[in-house]
Amino acid sequence: MLAAQRRDLLLDRLRRDGRVVAKDLAAELGVSEDSVRRDLRELAAAGLCQRVYGGALPVSPAIADYAGRRRVEPASKERVAAAAARLVEPGGTAIIDGGTTALAVVRALPLDLDATVVTHSPTVAAALVDHRDVEVFLLGGRLFKHSLVTCGAAAVEAAQAVTADVFLLGVTGVHPETGLTTGDADEAAMKRALSRRAADTYVLASAEKIGAASRFAVLGLDEVTAVVTDAAAGSPVVRDLVAAGVQLIR
Numbered sequence: 001m002l003a004a005q006r007r008d009l010l011l012d013r014l015r016r017d018g019r020v021v022a023k024d025l026a027a028e029l030g031v032s033e034d035s036v037r038r039d040l041r042e043l044a045a046a047g048l049c050q051r052v053y054g055g056a057l058p059v060s061p062a063i064a065d066y067a068g069r070r071r072v073e074p075a076s077k078e079r080v081a082a083a084a085a086r087l088v089e090p091g092g093t094a095i096i097d098g099g100t101t102a103l104a105v106v107r108a109l110p111l112d113l114d115a116t117v118v119t120h121s122p123t124v125a126a127a128l129v130d131h132r133d134v135e136v137f138l139l140g141g142r143l144f145k146h147s148l149v150t151c152g153a154a155a156v157e158a159a160q161a162v163t164a165d166v167f168l169l170g171v172t173g174v175h176p177e178t179g180l181t182t183g184d185a186d187e188a189a190m191k192r193a194l195s196r197r198a199a200d201t202y203v204l205a206s207a208e209k210i211g212a213a214s215r216f217a218v219l220g221l222d223e224v225t226a227v228v229t230d231a232a233a234g235s236p237v238v239r240d241l242v243a244a245g246v247q248l249i250r
Helices: 003-017 022-029 033-045 074-085 100-108 122-127 153-159 185-195 236-243
Strands: 050-052 055-057 093-096 115-119 134-138 142-144 149-151 164-170 173-175 179-182 198-205 216-219 226-229
Touching (some): 033 055, 115 122, 164 185, 185 216
Antiparallel strands (some): 142 149
């Protein structure tokens, strides 16, 4: 089998099985593990998979730039947002992450909601202008232009002054093995800092993020309250998440 054919097979297996184990595939094809690992490195360099120990996982489409992510599964994000918006209770304080799903959550909030929202996303803050009874606190810091959120030491320090009921967390990958991941190390650190300031953390996970992985760990699945998703209940990854004790909000 030519190298190009092997790479096509690897991509097919990622789509079908949700993972590739280098040792198993090498034995199946009668090639060395080094050959499979080299193929995976090339696929990862092209942005087509996420390498992990022993093999690879599907790469998340949510690592595209902000404009690109707005075009990824908008209906799925709206379904997740509608469920997540109900977690923001009147009179409560919610931290809302940045990203396109978080923005959809804001649009799903009732215009007469009386609550406090803390965010490190200028776009989320601006979208709350018409919610007259929502008090908005925007955390400052270095603007990470890829996701249009503030990150870095100043933003993490500002987060220390916050105490909230819930944190609606956006990630790019939710996987039973790798947990919750995202594409930038500073952004991952900011998400962890925000999670520590809330009593409960809920993950915003539209269907394309379930079973995908990105480079940097955010939190373990046991460190969040629940995952809000519209992914098919019968999918193997969803079954694995449930078996691992993850609470899902449909």
